[in-house]
Amino acid sequence: MATQQAEAVKVNDVTVCSICFEKFKTPRYLPCKHSFCHDCLCSYIVSQCKSTEPRLGFHCPLCRQYTVSEGDTEKPEKWTEYFPVNIVLEKIVSQTNNKCCELCLRENEQEIASNYCLTCKEYLCIMCTKYHRKFLTMKDHKIVNLCEMESVQVFPTLEEANRCPIHCNEEIQMYCDDHEQLCCGLCGATTHKKCENINMINKAAQDLMEKGDIDSLIDATNALKEKLFCVKTEKEINKEEIQNTEDDTRLKFEEEFRSTIQHLEKLKDEYLDKMASTSKKGKEKLQKEIDSLEECAICLNSCIQSLQRAKNTCNEKERMIKFLTAKKTFAKLKKIEFKYTLKVKVERDITPLWHEICNLHDIAIFNLNVVPRLVDSDVKNFELTVYKRITVEEGNITSGLFLSDGDFLLVNEGEGSCNVYNEEWHCCHINKCVSKPQDVTQSEVGILVTNPEDKQIEVFSPIYFQKIRKFKQLRSIPVSYAVKRITCFEGNLFVSIPNTILKIDNKGHISKFYNSMLKHFNDIVATKSGLILWTENHSHVWNTSGKVVAMTIKGDNAWEYERSSLEIPHGLDVDSFDYIYVAYRNNNSVHVLSNVGSLIRIIENIPKPLFFKLNEARGTVCVGSGENEMIVYKFK
Structure with a gap:
């Protein structure tokens, strides 16, 4: 139907919508002054928002100028209601076949209109147009010749646009700072009469300049723009890496x-x-x-x-x-x-x-592993709230890990199992392929579980588990040592054995021994910047505390972090910003360190934390509390 109508009217006719090519029905205009039918604009916005997340705005169908919406980001179908109705264009469309001078009609005279006053929203004949321009009060009115209407954007004047959203016939005169709303004098005397901070519009505008609110918002906006640009650049690099x-x-x-x-x-x-x-x-x-x-x-x-x-x-x-x-x-x-x-x-x-x-059906199974990374992190101020407590029967919890799909894998040495908990924190699978598991990590080769009793590392398929919710063992990596703790960095595995740390490849070949006189490692982790961290426990020396040690890949000591009061560090974790979380089990706290070893904050009242694992995307922290309990926290 739109195609047939397009043949009957000119495409550049001011009364025709450029989307449906029909006469305007409830025309609404955008900040760029282009007008469209209400339904046409609504359908266009919804179609544009299908491919964007979050939904913040859209491009004009004609000039492609970006328009930010004031509506709910989850309801783009309602955005059209926030754009004003083009009352001028609406009148022109309704009077297509009646173009007589309206001033003359009021005097019971009938003259053919030759012009249109966009300010008065009235048709004028030649004579009335002449006198219209002579009056001082109407000198600035915008008058358009009807023959030129096809090439002119028709929209209300600025005075018409700056009307009170509640009282359409009243101009905006005041600003209520309590509600952050512009309003007319009538609103100020009724709806906002009890508001303490309400000023005339010129005073409010002057205060904006004097207080520097505009400059502050510009600075904050530029800072956020720079941050988003960095994230965008990172994603472009990630896309290129893919x-x-x-x-x-x-x-x-x-x-x-x-x-x-x-x-x-x-x-x-x-x-x-x-x-x-x-x-x-x-x-x-x-x-x-x-x-x-x-x-x-x-x-x-x-x-x-x-x-x-x-x-x-x-x-x-x-x-x-x-x-x-x-x-x-x-x-x-x-x-x-x-x-x-x-x-x-x-x-x-x-x-x-x-x-x-x-019988081979697939050479490989490809999976898109999305690693969550927050744009910002308020590590100094976030608060933890207990979400759930999970008791592990016959438990001797040693470690845990958030898998790439969001599930949590808990290592239970006491039962000889690896328990997997889904996003609702229900145990969805128990794997007993390793008799005495100690630690777990995940790399590109799969889920790696240390097996010190058999002196090897067991490799399981994460993709196979995601498909059928069961572990499939891919292979074993022989190490020839009783490996307990494990982490990975740039395709290499770093494992702790008694007295030292080994750097091995995915086949178990040892490429480096890191010399140490330690007797016991509590945990080991790799940072994003390429440091290998471990927590050590001088359990053989009475009245001493443990410490956190950071080492470069070459084996050079980068820094050490040690506390008094017989504090012994246990589990380690690193977030996407390279902040380090150290669980101090004997004094119920977690210390947050920078990647250079300086203390940022201490999170108190965490019962006996053996490990402290974060999932930034879900806003969740999982803590191994004691030998048979796991506590799930939510953080903001």
């Missing part, structure tokens, strides 16, 4: 695929050669037996012919000789063991891995 990862993975996979195909071709050739060789041996063996049988058959034919001649001869001596000769030959042949019941077969014993390859 592309680079895709390119590198593609090249690596193509090379691995070619190598795999070459290897399979080689195995195929070897398979066919072995099959041909084995078949040849079987055929040669059978051919020898066939030749032997043929010779026996010839000999038997000879005996039969000899017996036939003996039977048919009249010479009795010859008959006896041939009979006896045939009898001896038959007796000799009868003693030969003919292997009629033996059958030669070529059998194959296929490697079980071949069936797995043939």
Whole structure:
């Protein structure tokens, strides 16, 4: 229908909506002065907001100027109501077929209108237009020739736009600071009569300049803009990293695929050669037996012919000789063991891995791992509120970790299990693949659980768990030492064993020993800036406290943090801003450190924290409290 209407009217007709190409119905205008039908603008805004989050504004359909909405970000379908109705355009549309001078009509005269006054919102004839311009009070009125209406943006004058939102016929005269609202004198005498901070509009505008509120807001806006620009730049870099990862993975996979195909071709050739060789041996063996049988058959034919001649001869001596000769030959042949019941077969014993390859549905499972990162962090002021307490039966809690999908994995050495809790904090799976698990971390190779009893690290698939809510063990990483604590950084694993820390790769190959005279490590973690932190406990020295030690990848000591009063640090965690959280179990507190080891704050009243794990995206902290209890906190 819109297409048919477009043929009947000019596209640049001032009375036609540029979205539906029909006459305006309740036209509303944007700050850029372009007008659209109420329903057309509403549909356009909703369609534009589908691809944006958060929903803050939209671009004008004509000039693409960005318009910030005052409406609810969750209800873009209501935004249109916040834009004023173009009452001038509405009147023009309603009087399309009645263009007589309205001043003359009031005098019972009828003159064809030639102009339109946008200020008075009235049609004027030539004579009335002439006198309209002469009056001093109407000298600034905007008058448009009707022939030029097609190329002019029609919208209310500034005086019309600056009307009170409640009393449409009253101009804005006052500002209520208590409600942060502009209002007219009538509102000031009624709705805002009890407000203490209400001023005339000129006084309020003057105060804005004197107090510097505009400059302060400009500075705050620029600061937020700079912060958002940094986040945007970070995301663009992240996007480029994804592309680079895709390119590198593609090249690596193509090379691995070619190598795999070459290897399979080689195995195929070897398979066919072995099959041909084995078949040849079987055929040669059978051919020898066939030749032997043929010779026996010839000999038997000879005996039969000899017996036939003996039977048919009249010479009795010859008959006896041939009979006896045939009898001896038959007796000799009868003693030969003919292997009629033996059958030669070529059998194959296929490697079980071949069936797995043939039944392979996916070479790899790809998953988008979204790591939460806040734009800002008020680490000095956030407060913790207890959300839930979870008791672990037969518990000896040693560690925990928020997985990439938001679930929490709790390591329970006492029961020999890894318990997984979903976002509602219900235990959705218990994994008992490791007899005495100690610590857990997650890297690109999977979920890594230390197994000191078997001197190895168990690797589980996080993607497989997300699909069917069960752990699938991928492999084991042998270490040859009783590994207890583990962390990862840039593709390497850093693990603690008695007296030292090891740097190993994903296959268990040791690339560095970090010398230490320690007897006991409580925890180990890597920061975003590339420091390896551990908490140590001089439990063999009486009346001493433990400390937090930061070390570079090369093994140089970066800094140490130590407290008095026999405080012994246990669990460590690092947030997206590289703030370090140290759990002090024996004095019920968590110390927050900067990445250079300075104390920022102490979070008190955390019962016996063994570990302190944050999930910034969910606003959640999980604390191992004692040996058999876990406390979930919410923070703001």
